[in-house]
Amino acid sequence: MKYNDLKKQIERKKTLLCIGLDTDMDKMPKHLLEKEDPMFEFNKQIIDATHDLAIAYKPNTAFYEALGHKGWLSLEKTAKYLKSRYPDILNIADAKRGDIGNTSAKYAKAFFETMDFDAITINPYLGKDAVSEFLKYENKWVILIGLSSNPSSYDIQLIQEIESRDYIFEKVIRYGKWWGTEQNMMFVVGATMSYKLRQIRHIIPEHFLLIPGVGSQGGNLEDVCKYGLNKNFGLIINASRSIIHADNSENFAKVAREKALGYQTQMAKIIENFNKKGRRRRR
Numbered sequence: 001m002k003y004n005d006l007k008k009q010i011e012r013k014k015t016l017l018c019i020g021l022d023t024d025m026d027k028m029p030k031h032l033l034e035k036e037d038p039m040f041e042f043n044k045q046i047i048d049a050t051h052d053l054a055i056a057y058k059p060n061t062a063f064y065e066a067l068g069h070k071g072w073l074s075l076e077k078t079a080k081y082l083k084s085r086y087p088d089i090l091n092i093a094d095a096k097r098g099d100i101g102n103t104s105a106k107y108a109k110a111f112f113e114t115m116d117f118d119a120i121t122i123n124p125y126l127g128k129d130a131v132s133e134f135l136k137y138e139n140k141w142v143i144l145i146g147l148s149s150n151p152s153s154y155d156i157q158l159i160q161e162i163e164s165r166d167y168i169f170e171k172v173i174r175y176g177k178w179w180g181t182e183q184n185m186m187f188v189v190g191a192t193m194s195y196k197l198r199q200i201r202h203i204i205p206e207h208f209l210l211i212p213g214v215g216s217q218g219g220n221l222e223d224v225c226k227y228g229l230n231k232n233f234g235l236i237i238n239a240s241r242s243i244i245h246a247d248n249s250e251n252f253a254k255v256a257r258e259k260a261l262g263y264q265t266q267m268a269k270i271i272e273n274f275n276k277k278g279r280r281r282r283r
Helices: 003-013 030-034 038-053 069-085 101-114 124-130 151-155 168-179 191-203 221-228 252-282
Strands: 017-021 056-059 090-097 119-122 141-147 185-189 209-211 235-239
Touching: 017 038, 017 090, 017 252, 030 038, 038 069, 038 252, 056 069, 056 235, 069 090, 090 101, 090 141, 101 119, 101 124, 124 168, 141 168, 141 191, 168 185, 168 191, 185 191, 191 209, 191 221, 209 221, 221 235, 221 252, 235 252
Parallel strands: 017 056, 017 235, 056 090, 090 119, 119 141, 141 185, 185 209, 209 235
Antiparallel strands: none
């Protein structure tokens, strides 16, 4: 998926919403347990119920890997279903890979060829070697972990260098900007770190940011948009549990749609106001 395709999808759907498919078998509606592949059936119904309200889906691979080969089959079926049924929607593997050489090349093949994801999250600790194999693929995205929401992010990401006075997360973003471009590189910034978005936009004004942590983790949607939106929107805002596991009855997909619609309605108003301000500036 290209940069402009993502922008056009936001304009058409009036949403920035990414739905995280962190599908937890412990929270699975009981009637689905009778199915041959409960996890895939759950994902399929969530996707079908919400596809017009979202610009992206983001399966977290940990929830699938935990089930062994059955989980991997569910993940692969989910990715292929999205690609075949809703090809205009960004399909993100939240895998947080980060290795080098032949290992990195095989990860890239697994997620970009075998399962045909559009994007993958990458841990940048090993430097450019962790991303170079993924960047060889056209119309695919590396989403580099920049600044996460978890409390222990302060242990490393928010350490400040003595000489440059840059935080570690700023160096990661600067290097990521050099390794790729706004056409193939995004960055993860946790929603609870919205107060840092002004700094981040100073470094990467044009790049898309993947923002987890709105919803169950308590991130503020208004603040994220206030400091993170750019002229091309530039935000993919993820919500997972607050949508997909809001209900575990036979009506789970209907309730998920209602929750997703709540986010989309908020986002549509923000986008409308943002566009109005932009038009006033251009006069």
